[in-house]
Amino acid sequence: MSVYPNRFAGTTVIVTGGGAGIGRATVERIAAEGGRVVATDVLPERLEKLTSEVSGDILTVTGDVTEPDTIARVLAAAGDRIDGLANVAGIMDGFEPTAEILDETWDRVLAVNLTAMMTLTRAVLPLMLAQGHGSIVNVGSEAGLRGSAAGTPYTVSKHAVNGFTLSTAFFYTPKGVRCNAVAPGPVATSIEAPFRSEWSAQRLGPLFQTNIPPVAQPEELAAAIAWLLSDDASNVSGSILRVDGGWAAI
Secondary structure, rough: OOOEEEEOOOOEEEEEEOOOHHHHHHHHHHHOOOOOEEEEEEEEEHHHHHHOOOOOOOEEEEEOOOHHHHHHHHHHHHHHOOOOEEEEOOOOOOOEEEEEEEEHHHHHHHHHHHHHHHHHHHHHHHHHHOOOOOOEEEEOHHHHHHOOOOOHHHHHHHHHHHHHHHHHHHHHHHEEEEEEEEEEEEOOOOOOOOOOOOHHHHHHHHHHHHHHOOOEOHHHHHHHHHHHHHHOOOOOOEEEEOOOOOOOHH
């Protein structure tokens, strides 16, 4: 894929989940295009691997994005300028249908996929608003656009991401801060998603075997995220960009 040197020169971009998968590919892309990146991940070994293998201006913060201390350390690392935020960190459920949801699964999926996104976005907005510019990209999912792509907890969290994206765009686009989301289909990442429900496997299995497009590579999602973060998408806000290999057309 084409890299655009200096597209992010002079900017600081925060990327959550930056140690693996879509997050790491996004860090690599922004760094390659001249940006200063603050990458977070819950696993320190991922961040160590990232900085040993990827060149560029990359700062790392190890921590759980659901914890206030992690948010505070991310902001401290970013400093007095934040031009972009890519909310990539996320977890999957076990494809549980509603009647089989465990409280801990529900709470954790919503905490990581939605509440942490809100908390970090809320934290960076004052600086972006003071600057008069900023770009936020949230990673949603094809599961946020249908009911047949995941279990109930994950599906609910990603539908909520879309609403959060649209509301944030409505309130802050007039003040120079854009907010968009990408909605990927299957992507080759390290996120595990085992079927923990027999009924779910029966219900979703045939659909997955016949309808899901080929698995995308993280770099394909990173290209879309980087475009939305950049000034190349200066007139794009409040969009849910499907990056799903045509799944929506099936």
